Amino acid sequence: MGLFILRRLAVMILTALCLTFIVFIMTNLYPNLEKLAKSQGNFRMSDEAVASYLETRGYLQPIPVKYAEWLGVIPSYRHTVEKDDGTVDVTGRCIYPGIAPEDSPNFCGILQGHWGYSTQFKEPASKIIGTRLALTGKLMMWVLITMIPVALIVGVVSGMREGSKTDRVLSTFSIATSATPEYVSGVVLIAVFASSAVGLKFFKGTATSAMESANWENFTLPVLTIGLYGIGYIARMTRASMAEVMTAQYIRTARLKGVSFRNIVVKHALRNALIAPFTIIMLQFPYLLNGVVITETLFNYKGFGWVLVQAAGNNDIELLLGVSVVSVFVVLVTQLVSDIGYVYLNPRISVS
Amino acid sequence: MEPLNGLEIFVRILGLLTPVWIALVVTFGLSITFKRKLGLYGKLFDSTVGMIGFAMVMFWVFTALFGGPLDMIVTHDVLQQVSGMKNKVPGTPLRGAEAGDYPYYLLGGDNLARDVFSRVIKGSWIVIKIAPFATLFAFMVGVTLGLPAGYYGGKLDTFLSFLANLILAFPVILLFYLLVTPEIVATGMPVYMAAVIFVMPVAFVMVLINSRYQVIPQKRNLYLSIAAVFGLWFYFSMISTPGTVIDFMPAWLDAKNMEPTILVIFVAVVFVNSPTIFRIVRGLTLDIKTRDYVAAAQTRGEGTWYIMLWEILPNARGPLIVDFCLRIGYTTILLGTLGFFGLGLSSESPDWGSTINEGRKLLSIYLHPALPPALSLLSLVLGLNLLADGLREESLRD
Numbered sequence: 179m180g181l182f183i184l185r186r187l188a189v190m191i192l193t194a195l196c197l198t199f200i201v202f203i204m205t206n207l208y209p210n211l212e213k214l215a216k217s218q219g220n221f222r223m224s225d226e227a228v229a230s231y232l233e234t235r236g237y238l239q240p241i242p243v244k245y246a247e248w249l250g251v252i253p254s255y256r257h258t259v260e261k262d263d264g265t266v267d268v269t270g271r272c273i274y275p276g277i278a279p280e281d282s283p284n285f286c287g288i289l290q291g292h293w294g295y296s297t298q299f300k301e302p303a304s305k306i307i308g309t310r311l312a313l314t315g316k317l318m319m320w321v322l323i324t325m326i327p328v329a330l331i332v333g334v335v336s337g338m339r340e341g342s343k344t345d346r347v348l349s350t351f352s353i354a355t356s357a358t359p360e361y362v363s364g365v366v367l368i369a370v371f372a373s374s375a376v377g378l379k380f381f382k383g384t385a386t387s388a389m390e391s392a393n394w395e396n397f398t399l400p401v402l403t404i405g406l407y408g409i410g411y412i413a414r415m416t417r418a419s420m421a422e423v424m425t426a427q428y429i430r431t432a433r434l435k436g437v438s439f440r441n442i443v444v445k446h447a448l449r450n451a452l453i454a455p456f457t458i459i460m461l462q463f464p465y466l467l468n469g470v471v472i473t474e475t476l477f478n479y480k481g482f483g484w485v486l487v488q489a490a491g492n493n494d495i496e497l498l499l500g501v502s503v504v505s506v507f508v509v510l511v512t513q514l515v516s517d518i519g520y521v522y523l524n525p526r527i528s529v530s
Numbered sequence: 531m532e533p534l535n536g537l538e539i540f541v542r543i544l545g546l547l548t549p550v551w552i553a554l555v556v557t558f559g560l561s562i563t564f565k566r567k568l569g570l571y572g573k574l575f576d577s578t579v580g581m582i583g584f585a586m587v588m589f590w591v592f593t594a595l596f597g598g599p600l601d602m603i604v605t606h607d608v609l610q611q612v613s614g615m616k617n618k619v620p621g622t623p624l625r626g627a628e629a630g631d632y633p634y635y636l637l638g639g640d641n642l643a644r645d646v647f648s649r650v651i652k653g654s655w656i657v658i659k660i661a662p663f664a665t666l667f668a669f670m671v672g673v674t675l676g677l678p679a680g681y682y683g684g685k686l687d688t689f690l691s692f693l694a695n696l697i698l699a700f701p702v703i704l705l706f707y708l709l710v711t712p713e714i715v716a717t718g719m720p721v722y723m724a725a726v727i728f729v730m731p732v733a734f735v736m737v738l739i740n741s742r743y744q745v746i747p748q749k750r751n752l753y754l755s756i757a758a759v760f761g762l763w764f765y766f767s768m769i770s771t772p773g774t775v776i777d778f779m780p781a782w783l784d785a786k787n788m789e790p791t792i793l794v795i796f797v798a799v800v801f802v803n804s805p806t807i808f809r810i811v812r813g814l815t816l817d818i819k820t821r822d823y824v825a826a827a828q829t830r831g832e833g834t835w836y837i838m839l840w841e842i843l844p845n846a847r848g849p850l851i852v853d854f855c856l857r858i859g860y861t862t863i864l865l866g867t868l869g870f871f872g873l874g875l876s877s878e879s880p881d882w883g884s885t886i887n888e889g890r891k892l893l894s895i896y897l898h899p900a901l902p903p904a905l906s907l908l909s910l911v912l913g914l915n916l917l918a919d920g921l922r923e924e925s926l927r928d
Contacts, residue, residue: 490707
């Protein structure tokens with residue numbers, strides 16, 4: 179088991195390196211750098227001005243060198259300008275305003291805990307990601323609290339009597355929700371519950387105020403929007419797994435022994451039926467992240483997904499890299515947890 | 531003129547969709563009459579769920595065909611702005627209508643005073659013309675790579691699986707932002723990716739023919755050269771597009787040009803979809819290659835590509851057909867996502883995602899610009915899901 183986890187960790191790190199390198203290449207293509215220079219400087223910059231802007235900030239070095247600097251394995255770029263009065267002005271990635279060049283560290287990258295500086299928000303990337311991630315964490319927590327019980331109950335109830343009327347109704351519900359992308363369900367929910375045209379106005383159509391104080395009124399719709407899509411999918415998987423377990427021999431034996439239906443479901447079937455949904459729920463995380471981006475944009479909730487859109491839209495290189503590191507990490511860790519959990523839950527599987 | 535009430539709007543829309551109803555009735559009539567001779571497709575008409583799904587899908591296919599290239603259902607030009615029609619509610623009479631103009635905005639006007647109904651109909655054509663083909667191409671890529679990965683295993687499998695997991699670990703929206711922004715398009719990256727992706731179907735067909743007729747050289751040479759000429763012509767005219775980085779075909783030879791914007795989203799969607807298909811095909815291959823008929827083919831001394839394409843692939847078709855339907859739905863969702871974030875297509879394009887994005891800004895006051903495209907997308911994807919469910923049920927039955 180230890181070896182298995184070690185090997186998975188090694189693959190994880192390799193994947194994260196490859197992915198960030200791809201993001202690095204894509205964000206450092208010249209047209210993107212030009213856009214960055216023009217949005218930071220001014221939009222009427224000449225080509226020479228753009229080139230010198232990029233040169234002084236070290237953007238024009240070869241991509242592997244820049245990537246290694248970002249990682250923190252080679253010393254960072256420094257730009258030296260000799261001024262007319264003889265003093266030397268040194269600028270560079272690691273040199274913060276107010277700190278003398280001699281005192282600033284040579285290496286500053288991810289390994290040293292330096293996540294870079296956001297050109298869009300004018301703040302350190304780590305700080306932005308931290309605060310935004312906390313906001314998204316709050317959203318996700320409520321999504322999971324509502325989504326998982328509902329999905330499991332729907333799945334188990336419809337799977338325990340396959341083909342019954344309840345099953346038909348619940349299956350239709352779960353197919354319908356898993357066919358509804360967030361930008362459709364969000365729009366429909368806002369239209370029905372928050373618009374003045376329908377007039378119900380139970381909830382608010384934006385979740386901006388939920389960033390400080392989340393309450394029933396401003397947080398229900400975003401949570402529901404993300405949750406609905408996941409509910410359908412997890413419920414369908416739970417239903418399939420439950421239906422399979424209910425046809426197993428030991429269930430028939432229990433039934434012939436005269437165990438009540440309720441006890442069969444709760445004591446015999448449930449535990450075995452929940453192994454598959456556990457993996458599904460873990461592997462759902464990357465898709466939930468997707469839903470988070472759409473929902474946060476739709477409801478103007480400034481969390482992690484919103485930052486991703488802002489960073490990608492403005493080619494904010496270091497922030498975007500930070501965002502990708504975090505999201506890749508989430509994806510890979512959930513995969514690892516689902517694999518390990520699967521082994522523990524299902525004694526028939528072993529990794530060695 | 532009086533504005534129309536809800537019932538009148540409904541009746542008028544039903545009337546405008548007459549060609550679609552006729553086509554649907556004809557399709558269903560013919561299919562149900564001959565359902566015993568039509569294989570899996572015919573069996574679909576034994577399942578209620580499958581029929582409902584098929585009806586919803588075909589409704590949109592016919593609407594797109596009649597509304598898009600045939601220009602029959604739409605009442606107004608999708609870009610025409612009529613003054614005084616901004617954000618007007620459904621059923622408002624057209625201001626200053628002349629003879630020959632359709633006298634109403636059936637589903638109201640959007641915030642640029644364009645007809646919502648016509649835009650939804652035209653938008654369906656954009657989805658219907660991209661989603662199935664993008665899914666098909668993603669399948670070609672997934673199958674061409676998944677079969678050898680599952681069959682040979684070893685280093686090739688490790689490498690390809692690693693690549694697939696790499697793409698799957700990306701958040702889809704980040705990938706879209708990295709691939710579809712104008713700056714990236716300017717570097718020609720999507721066109722180069724298209725050059726790689728479009729090779730796959732050509733290679734697939736050629737390997738398919740070669741492995742089948744290897745033992746009959748005359749036939750093989752004939753079929754292979756026909757496929758090569760058409761395949762390469764198709765390939766080069768697909769990738770060579772005026773106005774992009776790759777542009778070398780003389781115009782008289784260049785039969786099919788994809789619009790550059792459509793090419794970009796096509797490539798992005800194929801790229802996002804193919805790793806999942808790769809994994810499915812690989813898993814199926816791993817399972818099927820242990821069967822006796824594969825061992826029999828190996829003993830007969832068949833070539834590996836023959837075994838993969840003519841022994842394994844046909845036996846994996848059940849789950850693949852079901853997944854194909856589901857995946858068209860997923861592709862539709864992805865196209866909507868692209869539109870929702872304003873990526874790829876121009877902002878005035880009538881596709882559903884962009885229209886939802888336009889409409890959502892005023893959603894708390896005006897519902898009618900955003901709701902029709904949202905519900906249309908929902909019904910199409912739901913139809914595809916139900917269709918896949920029906921197919922799964924029927925294919926498991928035998």
